[in-house]
Amino acid sequence: MINSGDIAFVLISSMLVFFMTPGLGLFYAGMVRRKNVLNTLMSVVFCCGLATVMWFVVGYSIAFGTDVGGLGVVGNLSNAFFNGVSGTDPGPYASNIPGALFAIFQLMFCIITPAILVGALTGRMKFSALFIFVTAWLLLVYYPLAHMVWGIGGFIAGLGAVDFAGGNVIHISSGVSGLIACIFLGTRKGYGIKAYHPHNIPMFFIGGAILWVGWFAFNGGSALAANGLAVQAVVNSMIASASAMLSWMLIETILYKKVTVMGAITGAIIGLVAITPGAGFVPFSAALVIGGLVSPICFFFMTKVKQKFGYDDALDAFGCHGIGGIWGGIATGLFAQSAINPVAQWNGLFFGDTHLFLAQLMAVGISIIYSAAMTALIMFVLKKIMVIRVSPEAEALGLDISEHSEEAYPAFSGIDQ
Numbered sequence: 205m206i207n208s209g210d211i212a213f214v215l216i217s218s219m220l221v222f223f224m225t226p227g228l229g230l231f232y233a234g235m236v237r238r239k240n241v242l243n244t245l246m247s248v249v250f251c252c253g254l255a256t257v258m259w260f261v262v263g264y265s266i267a268f269g270t271d272v273g274g275l276g277v278v279g280n281l282s283n284a285f286f287n288g289v290s291g292t293d294p295g296p297y298a299s300n301i302p303g304a305l306f307a308i309f310q311l312m313f314c315i316i317t318p319a320i321l322v323g324a325l326t327g328r329m330k331f332s333a334l335f336i337f338v339t340a341w342l343l344l345v346y347y348p349l350a351h352m353v354w355g356i357g358g359f360i361a362g363l364g365a366v367d368f369a370g371g372n373v374i375h376i377s378s379g380v381s382g383l384i385a386c387i388f389l390g391t392r393k394g395y396g397i398k399a400y401h402p403h404n405i406p407m408f409f410i411g412g413a414i415l416w417v418g419w420f421a422f423n424g425g426s427a428l429a430a431n432g433l434a435v436q437a438v439v440n441s442m443i444a445s446a447s448a449m450l451s452w453m454l455i456e457t458i459l460y461k462k463v464t465v466m467g468a469i470t471g472a473i474i475g476l477v478a479i480t481p482g483a484g485f486v487p488f489s490a491a492l493v494i495g496g497l498v499s500p501i502c503f504f505f506m507t508k509v510k511q512k513f514g515y516d517d518a519l520d521a522f523g524c525h526g527i528g529g530i531w532g533g534i535a536t537g538l539f540a541q542s543a544i545n546p547v548a549q550w551n552g553l554f555f556g557d558t559h560l561f562l563a564q565l566m567a568v569g570i571s572i573i574y575s576a577a578m579t580a581l582i583m584f585v586l587k588k589i590m591v592i593r594v595s596p597e598a599e600a601l602g603l604d605i606s607e608h609s610e611e612a613y614p615a616f617s618g619i620d621q
Contacts, residue, residue, distance in 0.1 A: 217425025221312035227414025234408030239602025241612040247322040267350035276359030323519035324382030333592035365567035369426040371481025372571040379526020381579040388583035391516035412469035423483040437483035440491040447495030448475025477528030482536035490539035537564030
């Protein structure tokens with residue numbers, strides 16, 4: 205039965221989750237060099253247009269349409285162009301809100317996921333190639349994975365695995381795909397030799413603040429109702445983000461004797477990443493543990509592992525979202541309680557059952573392998589048919605001018621570090 209309060213709640217949540225993508229643009233842009241600010245913003249914001257049109261035309265139908273062949277991998281095209289998606293009547297995924305509202309709320313996740321991914325590729329990819337890459341990635345990675353995890357008859361859902369707000373679909377897919385894509389693309393000029401300094405930490409801070417606020421709608425809105433489950437998700441989100449922030453600050457204090465703004469905000473964001481899959485499944489105390497442990501895990505990957513293997517994940521999409529999402533998916537299998545949310549068929553490992561934990565491990569593994577394989581295929585084909593990387597001269601000049609003929613700071617005449 206349609207509920208006006210739930211409609212209002214999910215409408216507002218949709219708006220806030222959408223606002224996260226421009227916030228992500230500021231978050232990323234503050235970390236790059238001055239000469240690549242606008243390209244970074246453009247690489248994020250174009251996803252708002254492309255993902256929306258694709259979602260309306262085929263994306264929603266592939267992700268949430270009737271399953272094809274009972275395989276649990278993709279939906280059919282019966283809902284293409286929002287055919288059969290009503291603005292007044294409920295759809296198959298929520299009986300309390302119109303089907304179109306569910307579709308639009310899910311669109312906001314679809315928009316931000318490739319926008320997260322592009323952070324791994326900043327500073328050296330041609331915008332035309334990035335546009336084609338994101339188009340193919342949505343078709344081959346995001347839509348099928350969303351169907352497998354959240355769609356009726358989805359393969360991963362059939363394993364009994366759970367993902368409340370996108371640990372597999374959003375964070376693991378974007379982070380792992382970012383890692384694979386950046387390896388295919390190659391490192392930035394001078395990577396590993398000279399330092400890459402963030403040009404505007406206050407911009408990064410503002411973007412991070414927008415993400416933090418929006419995440420309450422990201423996780424809370426995934427309850428699809430203004431109810432106790434939404435409250436559970438919001439409280440867990442706050443506890444995990446705060447715990448992860450303090451944990452990161454502790455690491456910096458031990459290692460460097462000083463704490464940084466970038467470290468504190470990074471900690472808060474990865475805490476939100478980690479709690480996302482379990483926000484509506486775990487008790488409050490578990491959120492404290494999940495957030496507290498994600499910072500040392502991600503810190504290790506963002507420093508030691510990245511340095512060891514030499515991949516140029518420019519803005520740590522893999523280190524933050526990929527690793528944070530993997531830990532969050534596993535932690536859900538440790539701490540979930542079916543009494544909190546009966547969608548979880550079993551309790552987590554620490555509450556006496558192994559079934560959910562094993563299902564979560566399988567879901568995480570499938571998400572990693574599928575995202576990596578499809579991204580590798582896309583990048584392999586793209587490199588065969590077009591030039592995907594800017595020239596050394598264009599990279600040195602900066603992608604703002606070479607790709608967009610714009611300057612963020614035209615009055616600046618110093619040396620861009």
